[in-house]
Amino acid sequence: MAGAGDLCQAEVPLNLATLSDLKSLQETGHGSAYRPASGSAPIIAVPRDFGSLRKRSFTFSRLSVAISRKLTVGYDPRIGKQTFVHDYLGHQMIDAARDLWGQIFSRAVELPDAAIYRPENEGYQAKRFRKALRTAGWSKEEINARREAYAQLEQPFPSSSPGVAPNLEAHAQIIADRVSAAITAKGLAHTPVLIGIDPRSGVEAGLTNVIMTDEAILTVTSFFFRWCGLIARAYTRTLFLNPNYWSSSTPSADKDRLLLLRNAELTVYWNRIFISFASTGTHALVPYRPATRRELILFEQVAWSMEYFAFAHEYGHHALVHRNIGDDPIKQEHDADRFAMSLAEHLRSEPFQIDNPYIATGAGAVLVLIANDILRSIGAEDTLAPAKEAVLTHPPTPERISRITNRHLIQPARFEFDRNFCNTVARIMAAVAGIVREFHDLGGREFINKIGSST
Numbered sequence: 001m002a003g004a005g006d007l008c009q010a011e012v013p014l015n016l017a018t019l020s021d022l023k024s025l026q027e028t029g030h031g032s033a034y035r036p037a038s039g040s041a042p043i044i045a046v047p048r049d050f051g052s053l054r055k056r057s058f059t060f061s062r063l064s065v066a067i068s069r070k071l072t073v074g075y076d077p078r079i080g081k082q083t084f085v086h087d088y089l090g091h092q093m094i095d096a097a098r099d100l101w102g103q104i105f106s107r108a109v110e111l112p113d114a115a116i117y118r119p120e121n122e123g124y125q126a127k128r129f130r131k132a133l134r135t136a137g138w139s140k141e142e143i144n145a146r147r148e149a150y151a152q153l154e155q156p157f158p159s160s161s162p163g164v165a166p167n168l169e170a171h172a173q174i175i176a177d178r179v180s181a182a183i184t185a186k187g188l189a190h191t192p193v194l195i196g197i198d199p200r201s202g203v204e205a206g207l208t209n210v211i212m213t214d215e216a217i218l219t220v221t222s223f224f225f226r227w228c229g230l231i232a233r234a235y236t237r238t239l240f241l242n243p244n245y246w247s248s249s250t251p252s253a254d255k256d257r258l259l260l261l262r263n264a265e266l267t268v269y270w271n272r273i274f275i276s277f278a279s280t281g282t283h284a285l286v287p288y289r290p291a292t293r294r295e296l297i298l299f300e301q302v303a304w305s306m307e308y309f310a311f312a313h314e315y316g317h318h319a320l321v322h323r324n325i326g327d328d329p330i331k332q333e334h335d336a337d338r339f340a341m342s343l344a345e346h347l348r349s350e351p352f353q354i355d356n357p358y359i360a361t362g363a364g365a366v367l368v369l370i371a372n373d374i375l376r377s378i379g380a381e382d383t384l385a386p387a388k389e390a391v392l393t394h395p396p397t398p399e400r401i402s403r404i405t406n407r408h409l410i411q412p413a414r415f416e417f418d419r420n421f422c423n424t425v426a427r428i429m430a431a432v433a434g435i436v437r438e439f440h441d442l443g444g445r446e447f448i449n450k451i452g453s454s455t
Helices: 019-028 050-055 069-073 095-108 117-137 140-153 166-185 223-239 243-248 253-261 264-280 293-319 330-342 362-380 381-393 396-403 412-454
Strands: 009-013 060-063 193-198 205-209 214-221
Touching: 009 140, 060 381, 069 381, 095 193, 095 205, 095 214, 117 140, 166 293, 166 362, 205 293, 214 223, 214 293, 223 243, 223 264, 223 293, 223 362, 223 412, 243 412, 253 264, 253 412, 264 362, 264 412, 293 330, 330 362, 330 381, 330 396, 362 396, 362 412
Parallel strands: 193 214
Antiparallel strands: 009 060, 205 214
């Protein structure tokens, strides 16, 4: 299996973004200003001073955001002081979790398909990324700036998962710290959580409670962030086929399918994403096609919204003290979803300090839930056991989506806004699911099993 190093894909510095990027979001309706009837502040808005925003040393990537090295040690640049419960450098108060994770990780890393970082692959990967970025329209100077920003995230820091790509841990810790800060901002006490990267393939996020303590370990698999990035990129490109059609026209399964099928390259791209993860648990069969300028901001907002929901959901299990095996797992999942969405108000400006509608409305949660559901439905035969177990312990996906979409039912303006975004995501993914499952039924199942048995 390819090393995890080739997962480490950054995009470009934020200070290279252009005003047209934000203008394109306004024109599509996915990023335009929205004011509730009460006349309160806009829920979705562009920065008040985009000029100053462009001059900041903000850089961002699919796997890491180097706003400041201080950010990763619990410094919130918006507030200007230490705010995070989790002590990133000290790993305080999580000794038992660290010991347990060390045992789990040491066994996992010995598995033959463990995704271990291989520095010797960096030269090849760097050339491949540069070529892809040039093809996407980025200049040599922009690509070099992106690489410099990326290198900042490879600085040594205490690792809980030695051997995995270092910027996977950095990105996971940034998200965890921000979610932890959001919980604190709500006035809720919670003990720190150890963050680990599970070196296995597949798409999973999970929480492991440490018995006899109040400590916990939140882990994601090595390919989780790449999965979110690929789904977000494919979704962004599908939305941009005709934004007004997807968000405002009367839904028609046949017309939706035809719109997607007319773009053969995008249709193949969607299929390759699901085929690759269903058969290998990795992105191995998916070409690297980075975001263009037009796609960049929306793509990043969508990807981060998916990742934040996954982390906030797992933090919900921890903060709500879901430790009793005898409790109803279905209710616990609904409660964790509700908890995650309650943090949206504190995370809604991520990652650019402008409102992110995919966090605020729950549309990012809807996207990751549906994408995971499609993946489970077409997985290789030897990967179906975890999917069946998930069905027994998790509510049906449509039920979870309904609760997320309708959570502001008694606030008509917010409800309508949430529903617009969530329904657009659900509509696009319904078209994608139909095409992916059609391929699956026409021989894709055998193809996926064949690839899966050979990896």
